[in-house]
Amino acid sequence: MTSILNRQVNATDLVQSGDFLGFSLSFPEHHPAFDYVTEQGIRVEVWDSGIACLTPAQSTTQDIVLSCGIHGNETAPIELVAKLVQDILTGVLPLTCRLLVLIGNPPAINAAKRELVDNLNRLFSGHHSKGDFTPSWERSRAALLEQAVLRFYQSVEEGRHRALYDLHTAIRGSVHEKFAVYPFLHGEPWSEAQLRFLAACGVNTFLLMQTPASTFSYFAAQTAKAHGFTLELGKVRPFGQNDMSRFAECDTMLRKLLSGVGLDLAPFAEIAFHFFVVSRSINKQTEQFKLCFANDIENFTQFPLGTVLAEDGGAQITVDEVGEAIIFPNANVALGQRAMLLVKPTDIRGQTAP
């Protein structure tokens, strides 16, 4: 099978070119594990298609997971991660931490689709095997990605710095172009160090979740005890149509983080951020569900009180609180699934730790 990138990259080619994306898209469903050592002494363990654990020769204190392509059509983060990893594998970028690279859904990337059957980012924390379901690529992939993250963290001693950045782009544009979903921490404080790092990546808007979720970032935070984030870095576009300059800050900061260059972060100041919490989650109840605003309405758009946002069978969903804004509206989800979130501004005074 040829990938949409029109190149066949086998294991030998990967060792020479560092083209981990091309390799993963050439063997989208599965590849037997193998490993090798780069000229710079980095041990590269390919655990499967789209899953690689990189360990530098020198001792390290940080274990970072970078994931992209959990949704197959979110191409900009896939291009960003692919280039970054290629630069590490070919000696252009030094690596001073352990790194787990995850290209989430290679078959969906080849198909230029968000998903083949199931939304991968609704399947974590065991949701891949809960309830009545038909087996799918995404369900087995979610289980495999969970195992990979746990194996990555559990194969070194505890107490090291753990982070997982799950990179996405959104279906719509956004009033706040870049934003992060900060998963529910069960009352633990939000991390100022992480907020400062992500601000330097160009992300100053955070949705602070107040309930468990089936997302990869919640799995990272709750089960893997890592600082976990879903990063929404812009709008979905096809391969080759991304303006990568819009991702430059994020690229620069990730490269600094991985190569051990001083991050030189600004001090934490709440005023520099926008924080939101979910006020309501709107699930699709009938096949007649429809959104009552234009397709190009952006995430975080606010509407006047009483505005009808959606109709679902006979029911109307209206704006009930001043300041309520929409996020992630998508009428094209399965029955019972989330079709939209309504959010409202909040503050985090007294709820952070350094």
Ligand SMILES: [Zn+2]
């Ligand atoms: Zn996504």
